[in-house]
Amino acid sequence: DGGITQSPKYLFRKEGQNVTLSCEQNLNHDAMYWYRQDPGQGLRLIYYSQIVNDFQKGDIAEGYSVSREKKESFPLTVTSAQKNPTAFYLCASSIGQSWYFGPGTRLLVL
Amino acid sequence: AQSVTQPDIHITVSEGASLELRCNYSYGATPYLFWYVQSPGQGLQLLLKYFSGDTLVQGIKGFEAEFKRSQSSFNLRKPSVHWSDAAEYFCAVGASGGTSYGKLTFGQGTILTVHP
Numbered sequence: 001d002g003g004i005t006q007s008p009k010y011l012f013r014k015e016g017q018n019v020t021l022s023c024e025q026n027l028n029h030d031a032m033y034w035y036r037q038d039p040g041q042g043l044r045l046i047y048y049s050q051i052v053n054d055f056q057k058g059d060i061a062e063g064y065s066v067s068r069e070k071k072e073s074f075p076l077t078v079t080s081a082q083k084n085p086t087a088f089y090l091c092a093s094s095i096g097q098s099w100y101f102g103p104g105t106r107l108l109v110l
Numbered sequence: 111a112q113s114v115t116q117p118d119i120h121i122t123v124s125e126g127a128s129l130e131l132r133c134n135y136s137y138g139a140t141p142y143l144f145w146y147v148q149s150p151g152q153g154l155q156l157l158l159k160y161f162s163g164d165t166l167v168q169g170i171k172g173f174e175a176e177f178k179r180s181q182s183s184f185n186l187r188k189p190s191v192h193w194s195d196a197a198e199y200f201c202a203v204g205a206s207g208g209t210s211y212g213k214l215t216f217g218q219g220t221i222l223t224v225h226p
Binding site: 031033035040041042043044045048050058088090092094097099101102103104106 | 142159
């Protein structure tokens with residue numbers, strides 16, 4: 001089945017540590033996205049990539065980094081510079097105006 | 111840049127009652143509009159979308175939405191709510207061109223509670 005895989009479902013991080021969230025898609029989509037979800041704030045765009053080896057900052061990129069070395073993979077690193085990283089993170093891919101979302105990763109800072 | 115406002119943070123309805131969730135958008139050209147639903151701890155499921163043509167759009171699970179350009183609105187409706195409809199609903203707008211092309215912007219979400 002084609003789709004988007006995010007792992008793990010839950011991730012715990014100690015303060016001061018970097019952590020990387022995985023996102024893999026087998027839909028052969030060029031475009032991929034990372035969104036952060038907080039209660040009452042909807043989904044906010046962190047980074048997006050329209051093609052391999054290229055990516056752009058979204059609305060809340062500070063404290064995050066990404067890479068796009070392969071078409072199917074778009075990992076997100078939450079760095080220690082992100083002051084409030086506890087949130088639900090959703091990865092998506094798109095073709096034309098059709099978006100597909102992964103199941104999400106919940107990041108908790110201990 | 112585009113933006114979306116969902117004025118109602120939380121709505122409670124009785125099972126069997128009708129439902130309308132409000133969505134207002136801001137975008138300079140004809141937008142692409144979407145409604146998604148999210149159950150707790152889950153990803154997003156597309157309910158329906160509007161690109162062009164008929165302004166009344168039918169979606170899954172008995173939902174429909176109407177695009178009103180004059181009001182910059184895309185409200186979601188259901189004539190009779192089921193307990194399984196309890197979830198959070200998101201309206202989103204996609205740019206049809208320009209520098210924001212390919213970006214999807216979401217509203218704040220509306221939590222729907224259904225009483226038996």
